[in-house]
Amino acid sequence: MSANDYMPDPSETTPFDPPDGDLPKPTRPRDAATLILVRGGREVMMGQRAKGHVFMPDKWVFPGGRVDPGDARLPAATELNAETEAMLRQGSTVRRPPRAFALAAARETKEEVGLTLRGEGGPELHRLAFVARAITPPYRTRRFDARFFMAEAEEALVDDRAVGGEELLHIRWFPLEEAERLDLPSITRFVLREVRLRLAGEALKPPFLRFSRGGHRMVRLG
Numbered sequence: 001m002s003a004n005d006y007m008p009d010p011s012e013t014t015p016f017d018p019p020d021g022d023l024p025k026p027t028r029p030r031d032a033a034t035l036i037l038v039r040g041g042r043e044v045m046m047g048q049r050a051k052g053h054v055f056m057p058d059k060w061v062f063p064g065g066r067v068d069p070g071d072a073r074l075p076a077a078t079e080l081n082a083e084t085e086a087m088l089r090q091g092s093t094v095r096r097p098p099r100a101f102a103l104a105a106a107r108e109t110k111e112e113v114g115l116t117l118r119g120e121g122g123p124e125l126h127r128l129a130f131v132a133r134a135i136t137p138p139y140r141t142r143r144f145d146a147r148f149f150m151a152e153a154e155e156a157l158v159d160d161r162a163v164g165g166e167e168l169l170h171i172r173w174f175p176l177e178e179a180e181r182l183d184l185p186s187i188t189r190f191v192l193r194e195v196r197l198r199l200a201g202e203a204l205k206p207p208f209l210r211f212s213r214g215g216h217r218m219v220r221l222g
Contacts, residue, residue, distance in 0.1 A: 015190040016186055029144050031146075034105060035128070036062045037109070043175055047169060063115075064109075064112075076099065083222070084128070102128050105149050115157055131150045132191045134187050134191075135210040205220040207220055
């Protein structure tokens with residue numbers, strides 16, 4: 001099996017959390033973006049969602065959130081590389097320019113954990129690697145079409161000292177092994193394993209996860 005055929009054993013993990021009640025009427029997923037910051041090749045930045053949140057309360061997650069209409073027009077010091085742009089255009093319908101997802105991930109990271117990406121007049125987007133795309137299943141009341149990016153903190157950040165806010169609490173750097181023992185959403189756990197494989201030297205193409213005919217489906221983009 002090649003690296004790009006990798007899929008976790010279903011008995012070990014599943015990419016999506018199971019339904020938690022009556023199935024709602026399917027809604028159209030909203031675009032979202034997440035940034036996974038890695039420090040020293042062995043730590044990741046995570047924060048805990050507040051107990052009062054309707055969506056994933058108490059869960060540990062990476063900084064991220066919805067893509068805003070104006071994100072595509074934000075300035076950037078450098079743009080995404082051509083291969084990353086091409087992969088961000090793949091999969092089901094993509095309604096936004098690729099840079100919108102990367103800029104949303106950078107904006108949300110600053111808003112949620114106070115970390116700014118390096119760059120003169122805007123972030124250096126070429127430092128962001130596209131690692132996964134996942135669409136929340138139709139049985140969820142809140143649905144997102146999320147793109148996950150990864151960046152090396154030492155290269156991408158102005159400063160790696162995070163601060164908490166209303167969205168994420170108890171923000172800190174976790175060793176990878178410790179991060180996997182946190183109370184994580186299933187998709188976060190899945191993507192964290194993708195990150196571990198990349199850090200171990202695997203040349204992985206980004207997985208695209210979605211629900212199809214009652215079960216999850218995964219293809220590798222690119």
